[in-house]
Amino acid sequence: MKKILVAHDGSDYADRALLKAAELAGTSSASLIVISVVPNLCFSEIGIDCDTVTRLYRSEIEGAMEGVKTLLSEKGIEAETMVLEGNPADVICDHAGGMGFDLVVIGSRGKQATERTILGSVSSRVVACAPCSVLVVR
Numbered sequence: 001m002k003k004i005l006v007a008h009d010g011s012d013y014a015d016r017a018l019l020k021a022a023e024l025a026g027t028s029s030a031s032l033i034v035i036s037v038v039p040n041l042c043f044s045e046i047g048i049d050c051d052t053v054t055r056l057y058r059s060e061i062e063g064a065m066e067g068v069k070t071l072l073s074e075k076g077i078e079a080e081t082m083v084l085e086g087n088p089a090d091v092i093c094d095h096a097g098g099m100g101f102d103l104v105v106i107g108s109r110g111k112q113a114t115e116r117t118i119l120g121s122v123s124s125r126v127v128a129c130a131p132c133s134v135l136v137v138r
Helices: 012-028 050-074 088-098 113-119 122-129
Strands: 003-007 031-038 080-085 103-107 133-137
Touching: 003 012, 003 088, 012 031, 012 050, 012 103, 012 133, 031 050, 031 088, 050 080, 080 088, 088 103, 088 122, 103 122, 122 133
Parallel strands: 003 031, 003 103, 031 080, 103 133
Antiparallel strands: none
């Protein structure tokens, strides 16, 4: 195994996936890249524009990624982190394929039930569309 992609959304499940991926990377000398995806959500029907929603999500996700960097640094693990935008499952799958990852590691559940209702199960969609093996961590 050479390249591991971790999908992180700031949830406890994502932290578990991160720790599992770090363990795998350490035992296999694989590189570790952690991405988080700002979903494209608009609520213009109720007076909230796309830019406002994106800015709020980005701020929250960037905070979570700072936590990821700290956690990995404390464990002596070097990893690249990225914040991307789009449909989370599609972005994860496209990134995994485009960058030649050997494994995607993702938590079994996301941050909030509301997001799951709006976006669907990201982990289920990633299992279905990823071009490489996927490890779903509970």
